[in-house]
Every structure is written in C-alpha cells, then in structure tokens.
Amino acid sequence: MAKLLYSVTMSLDGFIAGLGGDMSWLTEHIAPNPVVKDVVSKIGALLVGSRTFGGDDPHRGTAKEGKAFGGGWDGPQFVLTHHPPARPVPGVTFVGDLGSAIEAAKTAAGERYVNVMGASVARQCLAAGELDELLVIIAPVLLGDGVRLLDWPGGTNVKLERVGLTSAELATNLWMRVVK
Template structure:
C-alpha cells in the first residue's frame, strides 16, 4: 500500500519558499544529494496544491528542467488538489477537488510506492487528517527570515516524529522522519 511522504528543502530558519512563494533562493542549494536521488526512485505519484503546481520554479530559465518534477529527475502521475480547475488543464496532470479523493487517486496511481506531497498546505491537511506517514526534509545552509514555513499551525501543536535517516550532502543535510 502506498504511503504519503512530504518532501521539501527548507532554510535553516524553517522556510520552504521565500516571501511571495519565491523559490529562487533554492537554486544554489540544488546539487548532488544521494538521499534525494534514492527518494526519487521511491516515488510513484506526486500530490501537490495549486500554489505549488503553478508557483515559482527554482529551475526557471532552464528549458530542460523548468516545470518538471525534481527538475526533470522524476516522471509519473501527478495530482493537483484544487477547488479551481484551470480552464485549459494540463493533460499530464489530474486535478482533484477534495483531499480524500486526491489521496485515494494518488495512492492508486503510485503502485505501492510513495505519494510525494509537495506544498505546505497539502502536507498540513494530510497531517491533520492523520494521513501523512513520513517527512523528508533537506535543510539548506541559508536563513530566509520570511516566507512559507515547512509546517505552520497557529496556536501550536505537538506532532511526534521518529528519525529514520540523517544524511549529509555538499549543499544540504537531509532528515527522514516517521510521523507519529
């Protein structure tokens, strides 16, 4: 059975995107990372939110990598959770209107591999629904000071995590954690 895994690269101060969803900060921190390479091979489907799907791209300007999952390192079924399907939908993407249907469809398409969650809001929704199994986060050596947090829960919460792996790479430290 497919599991849900939230993956992101974040700044040391906890942001996965800069102000306004800016992802340009990430470009200099993308590089060889064996843990990320292994993860890519474990992904069977991607589930993201509309903001992540249509948002800024750290590979902007690179015709071979821009707009592609993991900069073109991964291909497969992609699902976008949204209440507003574009008038001209992308034929390579399935747009889904509610979390349960999106998770069900993505798990079925993943073929027993991971459903990779991209986007803080979708990950927060999956966590709140008790659906999130793991978190994979690469910590980049940079402080952004503002932007979109890896996890934001106004009023606070206490989510227990168990470390599964810790890996060092030239441009990031990667943690893999089990939820609950």
C-alpha cells in the same frame, strides 16, 4: 499501499519558500544528493497543492522549468484545487477534495511513495492522519521570512521518529516518520 511522504528543502530557519512563494533562493542550493536521487526513484505519484503547482520554480528560465524534480521524475500528478484550469494539463489530474486526491494518488503510486508537495497540503495530510513520513533537506541558508515548513495556527504536537540523518554536498537530510 503507498505511503505519503512530504519531501522538501528548507532553510535552516524553517522556510521552504521565500516571500510570496519565491523559490529562486533554492537554485544555488541544488546539488547532487544521493538521498534525493534514491527517494525520487521510489516515487509513484505526486500530490501537489495548487499554490505549489502554479507557483515559482527554482529552474525558471532553464530546460528543467516546470518539470518535477527538475526533470528527474515523470509520472502522475494530482493537484488539490477548487479552481482547475480550463485546459487539461497532460499527466495532471485536478481534484477538489483531500480525501479523493489522496485515494487517487495512492492508487496511482501502487507500492511506491506519494510525494506531497506544498506546505498547505502537507499540513492537511497531517491533520487528516494521512502523512506517513517527512524528508527535510536542510539548506545552509537563512531566509528570515516566507512560507514555513509547517504553519499550524494555534499550534499542534505531531510526534515524529527519526529514520535517518545524513549529509550531502550542500545539505543535511533529516528523514522522519510520523508516529501514529
């Protein structure tokens, strides 16, 4: 069965998006990264939060805008939302509850990864005991404010085990497994 992977690029000070979900900061930090290329080839489905789905795009204004991983991946997407759009979006299924979204995404992914996109969905998956791994690509930048990698009011203590630590041209890749 598929594993849930939260892969995300983060500033050194712990932010995955700037204020208001701004992703423009990421544009200058996108560079060839063998770890990302490899993981993208192993993704079978996406589980996306509604804010991420409707949010800012680091590829805005280019031919890559609106495409998962800038067009590097294509496949089924499951968006967790209570407010689906009036018109269908090709390749996208809108799901109203986390359990159904995870089940549908895992089924679609088969033996491949379900890549989780969005801090809120990742936190919900952690809380439900469903998140298996995290790949955090650390960009050499300090944002100072924005959307945190993990924002858990009241705190938590999620145990992680390091799977890998590698360097790329403009980033450091930290791969962790959630200890269950």
